[in-house]
Amino acid sequence: MRDAFSNSLVKLAKADPNIILLTGDHGYALFDEFRKQCPTQYINAGIAEQNMVGMAAGLARTGFRPFVYGLSAFVPIRVIEQIKIDVAHDNLPVVFTGDGAGFVYSHLGTSHQSMEDIACTRAIANLAVLSPSDRFELTMCMQAAYDMKSSVYLRMGKSDRGDIHSAVPSCEIGSLSNVQEGKEKQIAFLATGSMSRVASEIAASHYPDAALWTVPFIKPIDESQVIAICKRSSAIVVLEEHSVMGGLGSVITEIASENCPIPVLRIGVKDRFSHMCGTYDYLLKEHGLDRDAIELQIRSFLSRQVTACV
């Protein structure tokens, strides 16, 4: 996925000399190819994210197309006000890429972990929020972010969970991407980022009739498509490596409750920080986001629906 990011960026930047990559002293080795191929389009702004985002606004105002790279704990979280006022207020064409979202930096603790970024960014007017699930979606999202010519936050989480798609999906801006069609009156899985992989595994193992959609566009999102999914399904299970407050689960719940009320299970990070140090898989377990715990949540949720209906 990180290779796809680098390749996409190099391709876009070679085609458009107005692209400027700004990094806040992050991305060791990630930008080797970019620096080799587009050396004049690379700026390390130092460990100074606030200034970096303000400068990106200034560059956009003078006709450049900045891509701002940082860890998602810092870009967008540390600079949320600069993004709001300097960039999004005028919908300037700046793409923010927040890498390492979720628990990627599992050993480093809360400062480098990011569960709040979708909730914070999607409340900012004009700002689009993209969250690819694999390298193919990432390639599609990078092109979309460039084509949108507006303010975009692109979230990149755990990058080595494997592919969901077999080729770059052709996706309209805002549309969901279908992985498994499923049958009517069955549950539908809606997943984004790193959780798409486990969603597909669980669906394949236990719910062969379920629908599975990935959601690369958190905002804008095609509401009519979400409503159609709600209408044909018995219940929705949303999975994300993000807080259940304000993330994709909230997006789907908001649309469903206003248009087609249906039970929605939001699987994500509860209202807590990580306590322990450990591997990525260990932290998923700590937060109840390992495969076994997710399966248990889904079973419990579905049995509650049956009880409720009786």
Place this chain on the structure above:
Amino acid sequence: MYMTTTKIAFDARILRKTILRMSHIGKTAHIACAFSLVEILAVLYRDFVSYPKNDPENSDRDFLILSKGHGVMAQYACLKELGWLSEDEILNYFADGSLLKGLSDSRVYGLEVTSGSLGHGFSVGVGMALGAKLRKTEQKTYVIVGDGEINEGAIWEGALFAAHHELHKFMVIVDQNGYQAMGSTDEILKLHDLQSKFESFGFESITVDGHDEVALKDTIARLELSSSTKPKAVVAKTVKGKGVPFMENDNLWHYTRLSPEAYKLAVLAVDGVVK
């Protein structure tokens, strides 16, 4: 290089009276922090900032950014002199549905950025100066910051960047009126010697009387003629509330609204009729 061709006087007394008119009509605060930067803006608009075809959106313009958005009434007063704001817009200040806000907003024709949350405009200006440098244009960037504003860390992040990347056509002008919202800068967060501070960050810097238009013009011109690749910093010593003696150095006028009587007295004071 585009030369400034405007013949507009930018008479400081007229600008201050426009500010008073706006604050009286709109019943607004922030009079004193607008008064301290009147001469700075007058000199920049009259002698330095170039707007080809008198268009603040012309892509070849110089960039003037009011990072201390609280002083925006002074800039509105200048925009009126430039013909970019009408008397009606001035007289509608703070009316429902009017565009002119109490802090700088990029949607106003002639204003580059949205500021007021402090410490933003400086970095946007650094980005614009960087953009001009990358495009190899002669465009200059001027950013006006308040001395209270430079409590903000982002300013110093930007200062490091501007110096490191030798953005020599970038100039910051500090409106050093000695006050911020809750009191004097000395009481709240000492700034020490600003000129040496900017020099230590890699700027070429001069301190000047921010109400002496001749000295301001000479200082800015001197810095622009410098062959150094350093960015430039003008530390303009100013007086908060300058021009109306009963407002000068009285921080109440950061917040106080004008009564009809105070308004009349203030106008007379600007005209030099009463002290």
